[in-house]
Amino acid sequence: xxxxxxxxxxxxxxxxxxxxxxxxxxxxxxxxxxxxxxxxxxxxxxxxxxxxxxxxxxxxxxxxxxxxxxxxxxxxxxxxxxxxxxxxxxxxxxxxxxxxxxxxxxxxxxxxxxxxxxxxxxxxxxxxxxxxxxxxxxxxxxxxxxxxxxxxxxxxxxxxxxxxxxxxxxxxxxxxxxxxxxxxxxxxxxxxxxxxxxxxxxxxxxxxxxxxxxxxxxxxxxxxxxxxxxxxxxxxxxxxxxxxxxxxxxxxxx
Amino acid sequence: xxxxxxxxxxxxxxxxxxxxxxxxxxxxxxxxxxxxxxxxxxxxxxxxxxxxxxxxxxxxxxxxxxxxxxxxxxxxxxxxxxxxxxxxxxxxxxxxxxxxxxxxxxxxxxxxxxxxxxxxxxxxxxxxxxxxxxxxxxxxxxxxxxxxxxxxxxxxxxxxxxxxxxxxxxxxxxxxxxxxxxxxxxxxxxxxxxxxxxxxxxxx
Numbered sequence: 392x393x394x395x396x397x398x399x400x401x402x403x404x405x406x407x408x409x410x411x412x413x414x415x416x417x418x419x420x421x422x423x424x425x426x427x428x429x430x431x432x433x434x435x436x437x438x439x440x441x442x443x444x445x446x447x448x449x450x451x452x453x454x455x456x457x458x459x460x461x462x463x464x465x466x467x468x469x470x471x472x473x474x475x476x477x478x479x480x481x482x483x484x485x486x487x488x489x490x491x492x493x494x495x496x497x498x499x500x501x502x503x504x505x506x507x508x509x510x511x512x513x514x515x516x517x518x519x520x521x522x523x524x525x526x527x528x529x530x531x532x533x534x535x536x537x538x539x540x541x542x543x544x545x546x547x548x549x550x551x552x553x554x555x556x557x558x559x560x561x562x563x564x565x566x567x568x569x570x571x572x573x574x575x576x577x578x579x580x581x582x583x584x585x586x587x588x589x590x591x592x593x594x595x596x597x598x599x600x601x602x603x604x605x606x607x608x609x610x611x612x613x614x615x616x617x618x619x620x621x622x623x624x625x626x627x628x629x630x631x632x633x634x635x636x637x638x639x640x641x642x643x644x645x
Numbered sequence: 646x647x648x649x650x651x652x653x654x655x656x657x658x659x660x661x662x663x664x665x666x667x668x669x670x671x672x673x674x675x676x677x678x679x680x681x682x683x684x685x686x687x688x689x690x691x692x693x694x695x696x697x698x699x700x701x702x703x704x705x706x707x708x709x710x711x712x713x714x715x716x717x718x719x720x721x722x723x724x725x726x727x728x729x730x731x732x733x734x735x736x737x738x739x740x741x742x743x744x745x746x747x748x749x750x751x752x753x754x755x756x757x758x759x760x761x762x763x764x765x766x767x768x769x770x771x772x773x774x775x776x777x778x779x780x781x782x783x784x785x786x787x788x789x790x791x792x793x794x795x796x797x798x799x800x801x802x803x804x805x806x807x808x809x810x811x812x813x814x815x816x817x818x819x820x821x822x823x824x825x826x827x828x829x830x831x832x833x834x835x836x837x838x839x840x841x842x843x844x845x846x847x848x849x
Contacts, residue, residue, distance in 0.1 A: 456724065463721055487721050491714045498710065 438612030515550030653824025729756030
C-alpha cells in the first residue's frame with residue numbers, strides 16, 4: 392500500500408527513476424499498449440508474417456485501401472503497430488525518413504537492425520531528456536536484408552528492442568507469446584507461419600466471431616525475381632484463408 | 646569553358662499518340678577526353694515517369710538520388726505514384742532551393758499523367774519550367790536537337806514511328822556536337838509497356 396502511494400511522487404516526470412529503479416512513465420506507456428489491438432509476427436525460413444487485430448470496426452468507418460495496423464517503412468521493411476495510433480504515425484514517418492536518408496548516403500537499402508536501432512534511439516530520447524512523455528507504441532518490424540536475410544524485431548516505448556522468431560504485442564500478448572512458444576518450429580514455412588499466426592490470434596482475440604474485417608495480414612518475402620515484396624492480404628483472400636484453416640468462428644446466434 | 650559543357654550531354658523527349666519517348670546520348674567526358682561510353686542519363690522514377698538529366702554528371706547523379714528520396718517518401722505516404730506534373734513542380738522547387746549555388750543540370754521530365762496523357766517538360770538549372778506539347782531538348786547538343794526535332798517531328802505518331810523519329814533526331818544532332826555521342830539510349834513508353842533500346846551511331 393505504502394509503495395503505491397509513494398510511487399505517485401515519481402510518476403509525473405519521465406526523466407527520473409523511482410526509488411525501486413523503475414521508469415513509471417515508460418511502464419504506464421506499456422499499459423496503454425496492453426489495451427490496444429494485438430499484433431503477432433512470425434519469422435519463417437522464406438518470409439516474415441505479420442497479423443494484426445483491428446480494433447476500430449464500425450460500419451460508419453470510411454473504408455479505404457490503407458491499413459490500420461501494418462505500414463511499409465521501405466521496400467524491404469514493414470511494421471505492425473500496437474498502441475496509440477497518433478504516436479505510431481509520427482514514429483513511422485521518422486522511420487521512413489531515416490531509411491531514405493541512409494539510402495541517400497550509401498545508395499543501398501538500410502539494414503533492418505540498423506533501422507530498428509535508429510528508431511529505438513529516437514524512442515529512448517523521450518525517456519531520458521526533453522521532459523516529453525514516451526511514445527505509447529510497440530512495433531513489430533519485419534524485413535529482409537542481404538546480410539542476415541529475413542528478420543523480425545520487437546520494440547517497446549522504452550527504446551528496447553530484440554530480434555525474435557515469433558513475437559506478440561498489444562492486448563493478451565503474454566497469452567499469445569506462450570502459445571507461440573509451444574507451437575513454433577524453427578523450420579516453419581511461410582504458409583505454416585500464416586496458419587499459426589491466424590490460429591494464435593483467433594484464440595487470444597476477445598471478439599466472438601472472427602472475420603476478415605477484424606484482421607490484417609501482411610507478408611514480407613522474396614519474389615521469384617529475388618526482390619523483396621511486402622504484400623497486404625486482400626479481405627477476400629483473408630476470408631478464404633480463415634475458412635481454410637478452420638479459424639472462422641461462427642457468430643453467436645442471439 | 647562553361648561548367649554545363651564539362652561532361653557533354655544530349656537529351657530529347659517527344660510526345661506521340663498516347664505514348665512518349667525519351668532519349669539521351671551515352672558519352673561521359675572530361676572536356677575533350679572520353680571517360681565512359683555507357684553513362685546513364687535517363688532514370689526511371691516509376692513505370693510511367695522518366696527523368697533525364699543533362700549537364701554536369703556529378704550533379705545529375707546527386708540530384709537524381711535526392712529526387713528518389715523525395716519520391717519514395719511520397720509513395721509511402723500517399724500510397725500512389727507521383728503524377729508527372731507534380732514531379733516537375735518538385736524538381737523545380739528543389740532546383741530553386743539552390744538558387745545561389747545551383748545544380749549544374751538541365752532536367753527533362755517525361756511521363757504519362759491522368760488517363761495516360763503524355764506529359765513532357767524541361768527546365769533550366771534554377772527550375773524555370775518549360776512545358777511543351779511536342780518535344781523538349783537539353784544538353785550541349787540542344788541547338789542541333791532543336792533544329793532536327795522541329796523538322797522531323799509530326800504530332801500523334803505511333804510508338805514505332807516515334808522511336809524512329811527520336812532516334813534519327815538524336816543521332817544526327819550529336820554528330821554535330823563533339824562533346825556528346827557514342828551511341829544513344831532510347832526509352833519508348835506506352836500505357837502498357839516500356840521499351841528500352843540502345844542505338845549504335847558514330848562511335849566518336
